[in-house]
Amino acid sequence: MKIMFLGAPGAGKGTQAEHTSARLGIPAISTGAIIREAIKNETAMGLAAKAYTEKGALVPDEVVIGIIKERLEMDDCKNGYILDGFPRTVVQAEALDAMGIEMDAVISIEVPDEAIIARMGGRRVCPKCSATYHVDFKPSKDGVTCDACGEALTLRRDDSPEVVADRLRIYHEQTEPLKDYYASKGRMKIVIGQDKVEDTTALTDAAIDSMK
Ligand code: AMP
Numbered sequence: 001m002k003i004m005f006l007g008a009p010g011a012g013k014g015t016q017a018e019h020t021s022a023r024l025g026i027p028a029i030s031t032g033a034i035i036r037e038a039i040k041n042e043t044a045m046g047l048a049a050k051a052y053t054e055k056g057a058l059v060p061d062e063v064v065i066g067i068i069k070e071r072l073e074m075d076d077c078k079n080g081y082i083l084d085g086f087p088r089t090v091v092q093a094e095a096l097d098a099m100g101i102e103m104d105a106v107i108s109i110e111v112p113d114e115a116i117i118a119r120m121g122g123r124r125v126c127p128k129c130s131a132t133y134h135v136d137f138k139p140s141k142d143g144v145t146c147d148a149c150g151e152a153l154t155l156r157r158d159d160s161p162e163v164v165a166d167r168l169r170i171y172h173e174q175t176e177p178l179k180d181y182y183a184s185k186g187r188m189k190i191v192i193g194q195d196k197v198e199d200t201t202a203l204t205d206a207a208i209d210s211m212k
Pocket of ligand 1: 009030031032033035052053054056057058059060061064084085086087088089092158167
């Protein structure tokens, strides 16, 4: 199955993508995680992307489209995959169409801006394996290190309140129009993000299963 998660930054796309990946045995592909890894390793792409990401702006379409093309050609994508954070603009969605890729399910996770702002300060990420946590909603076992690899968890630099406000504005301007884009194709379901991760997960699983 090819599944896409749409939603504002902090809506829970990454968490639901990780869960769905484990449930269906297909990889979750996060352009944000690929970009953060490239920044950490100081690759040419990482150095080019850093300034955009740190101020909450979108990385240019051609860069992200290049990243996704390369990633989707890998062997583990043969039986399907989950897109988390791509596409984020109509140009990116059109690039996916031009690659001949059609989604089986598009899940839009909806959370009001005020709830997103309240959530972001508690988000934590593993700088080594990119696993995501939240101090209240999805804490790691000891609260400070990654359950998967033991690395000390950190805050994302772009989760500061000023940057979050910019990311939400960009989401509404550039990414939200994708809901109409995919709704008109008839493969989109809306999931209302719940306070408890497991409640959102149950709704997400049901939405995906109804489109199998
Ligand atoms: P995320 O982890 O999905 O919130 O992404 C973190 C940051 O990476 C974003 O704020 C953007 O700067 C960049 N990014 C990730 N995915 C994309 C995309 N599809 N298009 C443009 N920039 C992206």
